[in-house]
Amino acid sequence: MGKALGQGRRGWVVWSLGLIWLGMLGLGMFNPPVALAAPEAPEAPAIPEAVATPAALFELHCAGCHPNGSNIVRRGKSLQPKALKRHGVDSVAAIATLITQGKGLMSAYGDRLTPEQIQTLAEYVWQRSQAHWKTS
Numbered sequence: 001m002g003k004a005l006g007q008g009r010r011g012w013v014v015w016s017l018g019l020i021w022l023g024m025l026g027l028g029m030f031n032p033p034v035a036l037a038a039p040e041a042p043e044a045p046a047i048p049e050a051v052a053t054p055a056a057l058f059e060l061h062c063a064g065c066h067p068n069g070s071n072i073v074r075r076g077k078s079l080q081p082k083a084l085k086r087h088g089v090d091s092v093a094a095i096a097t098l099i100t101q102g103k104g105l106m107s108a109y110g111d112r113l114t115p116e117q118i119q120t121l122a123e124y125v126w127q128r129s130q131a132h133w134k135t136s
């Protein structure tokens with residue numbers, strides 16, 4: 001009995017909230033201020049960078065100087081396997097170290113990226129280089 005009453009009351013609350021909402025629609029408050037709308041429609045959180053794809057990480061942090069595995073600052077120091085080998089950066093670990101510490105005109109990323117992101121990038125660069133940065 002008490003239970004049934006409680007449910008009835010809850011139903012009434014839902015109803016009246018619905019009516020208030022409809023009333024707001026009617027009054028042209030279809031776009032209430034964000035603060036008002038937030039509880040009903042929380043915005044989808046932006047994807048944290050930590051879970052961004054390796055390709056997205058590369059685009060964001062590296063492609064400015066290394067588009068498609070090239071090097072627009074020091075042309076010979078591309079991310080192609082031959083260049084990596086010549087410069088002794090021919091392993092995932094060596095690439096990770098270079099990203100962390102920087103080299104020459106390339107700044108260090110140790111304080112901007114997490115070790116996981118650096119590892120992800122190093123593996124990505126290595127894999128892409130093994131495929132000569134071909135897109136297909």
Ligand code: HEC
Nearest residue numbers: 061062065073074077078083084087089095103104105106
């Ligand atoms: C401001 C431009 C710039 C950015 C941004 C940049 N680099 Fe570099 N990168 C360079 C330069 C310049 C070199 C050559 C360094 C040297 O040996 O003098 C280099 C060298 C390298 C090398 C070694 C290439 C070789 O043939 O010796 C790797 C690997 C590399 N970068 C990866 C990355 C990755 C991964 C990122 C993103 C986290 C990145 N770079 C961001 C400029 C940049």
